[in-house]
Every structure is written in structure tokens, then in C-alpha cells.
Amino acid sequence: MMSDLDVVIVGPVAPPRGGVSAHVERLARLLEKDGLLVGILDHFSNRQHPLVIGTLERNPFRYWQKMHRLHAPVVHYHHANWLTLIAAAIARRPGYGIWIATFHGERIDWSLGSRVPGVSILTRWAMGRFDRIIAVSDAVAEAIRQQTGSAVVVIPAYLPPTDWPRDDSESYEGPTAIVAAYRVASKSSEDLYGLDIAIAVFVAASACLPNLRLQMYLAQEPTSPRARRYLDEVLRPLRDAKLQDRFTLHLGAELTSAFQPGAVYLRTTRTDGDAVSIREALDAAIPVLASDVVQRPAGVVPLQLDDIPAWVAAIRDAVRRSPKEDTTPQWSSEQADALTKLYRNILDHRIVVTQADTVSIAGKT
DSSP: OOGGOOOEEEOOOOOOOOOOHHHHHHHEEEEEEHTEEEEEEEESSOSTTTTEEEEETTTTHHHHHHTTTTTSSSSEEOOOHHHHHHHHHEEEEESEEEEEEOOSSSSHHHHHHHHSTHHHHHHHHHHOSSEEEEEEEEHHHHHHHHHOOOOOEOOOOSOOSSSSOOOOOOOOOOEEEEEEEOOOOEEEEEEEOOOOOHHHHHHHHTTTTTTTTEEEEEESSOSHHHHHHHHHHHHHHHHHOOGHHHHEEESSSSSGGOOOOOEEEEESSSSSSSHHHEEEEEEEETTTEEEEEEEOOTOOEOOOOHHHHHHHHHHHTTTSSSSSSOOOOOOOOHHHHHHOOOOOOHHHHHHHHHHHHHHHHHOOO
């Protein structure tokens, strides 16, 4: 079966649920709809998904072992970390298809600019092993171009869900702030999603919006003692302000289900890429307030991360919208068109070349 595939995607599949895993799932379905045979090598250990042909468990040796055997015309690697990038690059064999790498955030910039001996050199070498490089934002693309001189295609990672969960009920319980994170950190300095800031904003906003609620979506349940302690520390201001009854924690749930009338999405991140969740919220006509640590898509209200009064004022402005206002998703096909065109160009070129080679050989015999 693996030898019959048109495309192998190397990336995460939920669970754990997250923006990149949603993108990989939707990309695979999009390519299947376009008539291509698709397989997925999962970054983690999901053996239940029907398209998964192997699991990598974030183990660099497994990346080398399984990617070295690939014969698909297109192999698309979604960047996980430095070791998996190096392993994927070593696994590449000349003459076996076109390899694509997508970089979703600033992590690759840290590797390219690292002062650890050998890291930046090996990173540039590894990226040079790929035939196409995709960045999800102009900022990520510019960092790659400056460090490598490589040509980079910018395609945001957002693809709309095939079925958008909508709430058909007429009930409206009041405005709701939505916060999401992939995982819980062990301390504030490592909290990339700014959960501590989000809680501080909600507590402050509750003073002027007494019916405001908060829903927090975590893709992964905190399992380590340090992560559980940090989450407890983050939530302490809620308890001190006696706001627990207006707070709901969701573990591993689909974030798009939260984007209902009356919702406001808070992206209090300390660093970020081109967040899929932001584009999902915008697509559903949900107001988005986000830290200004990176350039945000049009329609987002950018705010300084530590300016709590500014966040409160922005929430107050956002909830003035009527909760009954239409929030029907307005899907854009630009990213889908760009990706399918990229794949089709590669596959069609391969067919043309193969046919030309066959004619040439036939003419000589």
C-alpha cells in the first residue's frame, strides 16, 4: 500500500489536538478529495486514524528509519523539532520523489541562529535537503530567507474544517472569553500561551462585565506534577475572586465548537506562528484579541501582552456586538487552492518527465 501512495504527510494527528494536527487532517482530506492517495506518518503514536501508515513517537531514529523507506512522489514534512529535522534530512535518498518542508513558527529561526556549535550549520544543511520550503507567515519566511538564501513559499496553515460545529440553540448565557493552549507549561517563563495573562485579563474584565464567562481549551491534560502545580497557580486568582462558577476547563475538545455567538477569542501568547485557531475564529466572525508579539492577520486586534487595561477595554468593545449576529463561517479557498496547485504541479511534472523518458528509451530500442 505504501508504494501506491501519491503523497506521504509527516506530521501530527490528533490526539493530542492542536492547530497543526487539525491542518494535517484537513490537508489529507483535501488531497483525497482531489483524487490523490495519501498516507500519514504521525509525529506521535496514533495508530487508529485510517490514513496513518506509521507512528514516529517523536523519536529521531524512527523518523530516519521510516522516512528512508518512502517511495512516494511527494513527501511533506511538517517541522517538529531540530532532531526530527536532522533525522528527516539524513533519511532523504536522491531520486525518490519531491520533498517539502513546512515551518509553522519561530522555532526554526532559533535553530538557524543558534550559537551552539554546529547547530546552525546542520540546520541549513538539513533544510537544503528539501526541494520546496513552505512558511506559514511572512515573518517565518523572511527569517528563513535571511539565514539560508532559500526560496520560500508563504502559505498560511489554515484550512477550514469539513464540518463546522454550530450551536442551533437559541439560548445565550452571556459573553464568553475563549482561551486555548496545546499544553500547560511548568512555570510562567515557559508559558508560551500566556495562560497566566489570560486569567489576569479575565479577572480584571469581570469587574466591569459581571456576566462574562471564561472557557479554557487544553489539547493535552497536564500530567506532570510541575505542570499540574503551575495550572493550579494560574487558576488561583479565579478562586480568590470567587469566579470559579464562571470558568470551564475543556481537555482535548474541539476548539471550533467554542466559536459561537457571544464568544471572544483571546490569544495571549508570548510567541507565536500563524495560529490556525485565530484564522478559525476569524472565519466564524468571532472577535479576536491577540498579543502583538508577531504580525497578526487582518481583522485581529493586536495588544501589548502586559497591558491588562487595554485587553479589558478591547473585550468590552468586542462584547458590544449583538450575540445573535450571524457567525456563519466565511471560508476562504486561497490556502486550499495554493496547496492543491503545489501538489498537482509536482505530480503532473513527474508524469510528464516519466512519459518523456519512456518515449526516449522506446525510441532507442
